[in-house]
Amino acid sequence: MISTFMVVVLLRLGAYEWTRSFAENKTYMKNVLEWHPPRMDTTLGQLENWGGEMYNFIHVWSWEKFGGSTGYDVHLWTIPVEYRCSMMLFLIVLGTARLRTGIRFLCLGGIVLFVLRSDRWEMVLFLSGMILAELDVMRGAHIPPAMAPTTSVLPLGEISNLRPKKTNSLLSFLLAILALYLMSCPDWEFGQTPGWKTLALFVPEWFTDQYRFWQMIGSILFVACVARSPWWQSVFNTDIVQYFGRISYAIYLVHGPVLHTAGYAIERWAWGVTGTDGWAYNTGFIVAAFVNIGLVIWAADVFWRVVDAPTVRFAKWLESNWFISD
Numbered sequence: 001m002i003s004t005f006m007v008v009v010l011l012r013l014g015a016y017e018w019t020r021s022f023a024e025n026k027t028y029m030k031n032v033l034e035w036h037p038p039r040m041d042t043t044l045g046q047l048e049n050w051g052g053e054m055y056n057f058i059h060v061w062s063w064e065k066f067g068g069s070t071g072y073d074v075h076l077w078t079i080p081v082e083y084r085c086s087m088m089l090f091l092i093v094l095g096t097a098r099l100r101t102g103i104r105f106l107c108l109g110g111i112v113l114f115v116l117r118s119d120r121w122e123m124v125l126f127l128s129g130m131i132l133a134e135l136d137v138m139r140g141a142h143i144p145p146a147m148a149p150t151t152s153v154l155p156l157g158e159i160s161n162l163r164p165k166k167t168n169s170l171l172s173f174l175l176a177i178l179a180l181y182l183m184s185c186p187d188w189e190f191g192q193t194p195g196w197k198t199l200a201l202f203v204p205e206w207f208t209d210q211y212r213f214w215q216m217i218g219s220i221l222f223v224a225c226v227a228r229s230p231w232w233q234s235v236f237n238t239d240i241v242q243y244f245g246r247i248s249y250a251i252y253l254v255h256g257p258v259l260h261t262a263g264y265a266i267e268r269w270a271w272g273v274t275g276t277d278g279w280a281y282n283t284g285f286i287v288a289a290f291v292n293i294g295l296v297i298w299a300a301d302v303f304w305r306v307v308d309a310p311t312v313r314f315a316k317w318l319e320s321n322w323f324i325s326d
């Protein structure tokens, strides 16, 4: 809400108008013509329009594609999707909580097959997350090493059952690379792309977003493998990756507004220098990308410090004051 309200402010200041004709010009926008939010005649009209969109953003009454997306930042289409999936997941977690572990996995397996055949890749991902989380608990992945049973405490026979299970870290390391490949499935024409032609044959016909099929499987496999591979974990534990992890949500929220205002202006400047014919188009794009990526990271860092982190602290404060603790 805060980030889309910032879009309202930018719209009123005219920041989206500098780039409006550029945003709609096919000479520059060779891929998707991304929706550029319209400026209303009055601020009141803009606020009314924004309020309506924010109301619609809480889109729990239907599952249509991009249902609840807001024109103020089309990238945020995933928020209503995640919200709906979270609701379903809470229901499934509660509904299966008291089942015996084996029966729960059986039920979850059935539900995964059902949602998959129902063409709901997003629900497959959420359910897989639940399954992976429970597998992590079962194998003791969350037990800190210091608390893991040691030889001095228990007789030898019982140790093997209690120690976090050894996993094949080399296999996990390699499968994670395969998973990265699957996650890189091109969104367009992957059936014609070398390296993908054969894999494309395995995507069921009824699966609407064909390109998401291998991306979906890849992402599940990747999370499962990283959880079992010390090498991949050391990558994700480096300061730089941790930093990007912290600001990742802010990057997600600000990259749209930054690109549609300053970003497009910088691209226009870069293409003004390089031209747009043939390879010059790519050169201009790369030059602008260097500037724009830096700009997005900077804006995300500021947004994270000024909005994201305080919001999380506020939610924690609310939780400690408004919730009943036992």
Ligand SMILES: *[C@@H]1O[C@H](CO)[C@@H](O)[C@H](O)[C@H]1NC(C)=O
Binding pocket: 021, 025, 026, 027, 028
């Ligand atoms: C798009 O931009 C090009 C290059 O600046 C310009 O020649 C052309 O008239 C523009 N097209 C439209 C539809 O505005």
